Amino acid sequence: MCLLQPRMNKEMEELSPLGDSGHGDMSEEESEEDDGPKICQVCGDKSTGYHFNAMTCEGCKGFFRRAMKRPTKFCCPFQNSCVINKSNRRQCQSCRLQKCLSIGMRKELIMSDEAVEKRRMHIKRKRLQEEPVMLTPQQEKVIQELLAAHKKTFDMTCAHFIQFRPLDPDKNDISDHNQEHCSRKYAQKNINKPEPNIRVQRESSYVSTSSPSSNSQELENREIKRLGRIIFTSLPHFADLTTYMIKNVINFGKMLTMFRALVIEDQISLLKGATLEIMLIHFNMFFNEETNIWECGPIKYCLEDAMRAGFQRHLLDPMMNFHCTLRKLRLHEEEYVLMQAISLFSPDRPGVTHHKVIDHNQEVLAMTLKTYIESKRSEPEKYLLYPKIIGCLTEMRSMNEEYTKQVLKIQDIQPEVSPLLLEIISKDS
Structure with missing residues (x-):
């Protein structure tokens, strides 16, 4: 109790001058007299300053505030002439109140409960701003575990990417081909003379055309197969890439203590819900917003590569905007891995049963x-950075839904989609 007393006194001192003291500006003469000891004009106890226009102690200040807010009227059991001092001030509330009023204490200077609370919050915020913010040991431990899991499950050099099937089956060296392809595309963009791309034009016709109404089913199937050979040239590479990335995300989750503590059903539900979002965060680490190219070690990807895998512009355009927005935040690696973990521990994923536990983990x-x-x-x-990151997490949720729709559409036409990806996006628990 004695350890708390100095802090309580300090808080009362901070609150009184601008809070419920109500004394206004003191005169020069009064200010000069403040150096000497003061006594309460009501009971003779040691005064703590001017309160409601009179010099009083903390006890009489509180009594006057409570008495003025109560509708009850006090009655003196004697002759309304009780002598109020430090020892008997509690015995007659009526005479004590009259003494308060006689020395000039004013009811209109009492602050409302709302105003007092507002003042206290202001003092608390001011104190927090003055004290340096530091990570707790528990928070440091969480960050270190996330960083270790990320570094063990994802190779930032992307050395494995060259083992995937090539982006263009006609080229043996996918790195040189794709770098040349992306450079040519953006060189054309810079001189504002884009050349027509026959492959993209054909894709556009694919994405905007519904099933032919006049052709037979056989002709329709034949046309779909023909378009599939033209459009989906980079799909095998993306199938291998997606499988690799999904395995990394699964291993990332398994290395986290909070994740392993969950029941297996919730682990599966969280992975199915967050994997695509975590993959987006991974790729943002390689994104160059100056060229709109993902520089993944030996391979460079551009938007056309995703289009040649069968993805459509109403997914790819928002995805490009997302990567530009997130990359411009210049996140630290620690912020990236925390963003991944927040996405993973989303209690509103389909199939989740222990919502409170997961919600608590996400809050931490x-x-x-x-x-x-x-x-x-x-x-x-x-x-402004924290709300911007939360905004990016929200934006990923809508892209997640659209990605799932487009993957299922691609699988219907060209069954080259990664089986692991199909398992992730399936609705079955």
Whole structure:
């Protein structure tokens, strides 16, 4: 109790001058007299300053505030002439109140409960701003575990990418071919003289044309197969890439203590819901917003590669905007892995049963991210970073749904989609 008393006194001192003291500006003469000891004009106890226009102690200040807010009227059991002092001030509330009023204490200077609470919150915020924000040992441990899991499950050099089936089956060296392909595309864009791309034009006709109404089913199937050979040239490569990325995400989750503590059904539901989003976050680490190219070690990807896998513009355009927005935030690796974990521990995924546990885990991760930003970043606009990251997480949810629709459509036409991806996007628990 004695350890708390100095802090309580400090809080009362901070609150009184601008809060419920109500004394207004003191005169020069009064200010000069403040150096000497003061006594309460009501009971003679040691005064703590001017309260409601009179010099009083904390006890009489609180009594006057409570008495003025109560509808009850006090009655003196004696002759309304009780002498109020420190020892008997509790015995007659009526005479004590009259003494308060006689020395000039004013009811109109009492702050409302709302105003007092607002003042206290202001003092609390001010104190928090003055104290440096630091990560707790528990938060440091969470970040270190996430970083270790990320580094063990995902190779930032992308050396494995060259083992996938090539982006263009006619080219043996997919790295040289794709770098030349992307460079030519953006060189054309820079001089504002884009050449017509026959393959993309054909794809456009594919994505905008519904099933022929006049052709027979046999002709329709033949046309779909023909378009599939033209459009889906990079699909085998993306099938291998997706399988590789999904395995990384699964292994990432298995390395997290909070994830392993969940029941297996919830683990599966969370992975099925978050895998595509975590893959997006992974790829953002390689994105160059100047050229709109994903520089994944030996291979460089551009938007046309995804189009040649069968994906459509109403997914790819928002995805490009997302990558540009997120990359411009210049996230630290710690912020990237926390973002992945927040996405993973989403309690509203289909099939989740233990919502409270997962919600608590996500809250811990979100607070860790917020504290990391406040403690590790110094730029003035750092307080805008956390809501921007949360906005990107929300945007990924809508892209996740559209991605699933387009993958299922591609699988119907060209069954080259990764079986593991189909398992991830399936609705079965």
